[in-house]
Amino acid sequence: GAVVSQHPSRVICKSGTSVKIECRSLDFQATTMFWYRQFPKQSLMLMATSNEGSKATYEQGVEKDKFLINHASLTLSTLTVTSAHPEDSSFYICSARVELGYEQYFGPGTRLTVT
Amino acid sequence: QKEVEQNSGPLSVPEGAIASLNCTYSDRGSQSFFWYRQYSGKSPELIMSIYSNGDKEDGRFTAQLNKASQYVSLLIRDSQPSDSATYLCAVKRAGSYQLTFGKGTKLSVIP
Numbered sequence: 001g002a003v004v005s006q007h008p009s010r011v012i013c014k015s016g017t018s019v020k021i022e023c024r025s026l027d028f029q030a031t032t033m034f035w036y037r038q039f040p041k042q043s044l045m046l047m048a049t050s051n052e053g054s055k056a057t058y059e060q061g062v063e064k065d066k067f068l069i070n071h072a073s074l075t076l077s078t079l080t081v082t083s084a085h086p087e088d089s090s091f092y093i094c095s096a097r098v099e100l101g102y103e104q105y106f107g108p109g110t111r112l113t114v115t
Numbered sequence: 116q117k118e119v120e121q122n123s124g125p126l127s128v129p130e131g132a133i134a135s136l137n138c139t140y141s142d143r144g145s146q147s148f149f150w151y152r153q154y155s156g157k158s159p160e161l162i163m164s165i166y167s168n169g170d171k172e173d174g175r176f177t178a179q180l181n182k183a184s185q186y187v188s189l190l191i192r193d194s195q196p197s198d199s200a201t202y203l204c205a206v207k208r209a210g211s212y213q214l215t216f217g218k219g220t221k222l223s224v225i226p
Contacts, residue, residue, distance in 0.1 A: 032212050034213070034214075042218070043203065043216050043217065043218040043219055044159070044203070044216045046213060046214075049211075049212070049213060093158045093159075097212050102147045102149075102164070102207050102212060103149065103161055103164055104149075104161070104205075104214060105161060106151075106158040106159050106160070106161075107158060108157070108158050109157070109158040
């Protein structure tokens with residue numbers, strides 16, 4: 001149980017384009033999902049907290065107009081990186097919190113390369 | 116700033132030995148604690164959660180919590196080469212569902 005999928009697993013895009021990443025909880029409902037970014041050899045950095053049916057809460061320093069998050073259902077959250085630049089190249093990972101608990105289960109991640 | 120501190124390692128142990136991973140946290144109001152394992156190039160995988168002082172065992176893994184000392188540890192018994200990974204300590208922020216992660220300890224189990 002507690003399986004989270006993420007799509008795509010890897011994406012290469014040109015500078016200035018937008019990329020959408022999907023995060024799905026497959027066998028449970030996730031009221032809260034989280035988006036993280038991880039640069040090589042660094043720890044996870046929380047970007048935003050996404051609650052179903054409401055606006056995402058962004059961490060300090062994360063541009064909400066650049067990283068658009070939508071949590072339209074209890075099993076799906078999306079992150080859109082708008083006008084991507086090479087410095088946005090990173091490993092983006094979502095996680096989902098199980099209902100009635102605090103554990104977060106992570107998706108497999110999306111490796112974004114902006115050329 | 117709420118901090119979670121871990122020794123970055125690398126921690127090298129021989130196969131079959133006990134690996135001991137440590138974590139300290141600064142927010143005395145923290146109530147929930149987690150250990151994740153992350154293989155290189157992969158996303159984190161939840162290993163253990165612990166909420167009360169004392170020990171919690173799951174197979175070869177034992178999590179230990181001491182809230183008075185603000186200290187969490189993970190013991191891995193009979194370490195295997197497949198345990199070689201980075202272990203992340205995570206602490207739930209009081210009043211929210213968000214986790215604060217340490218930078219991780221890299222464990223290397225030598226055959």
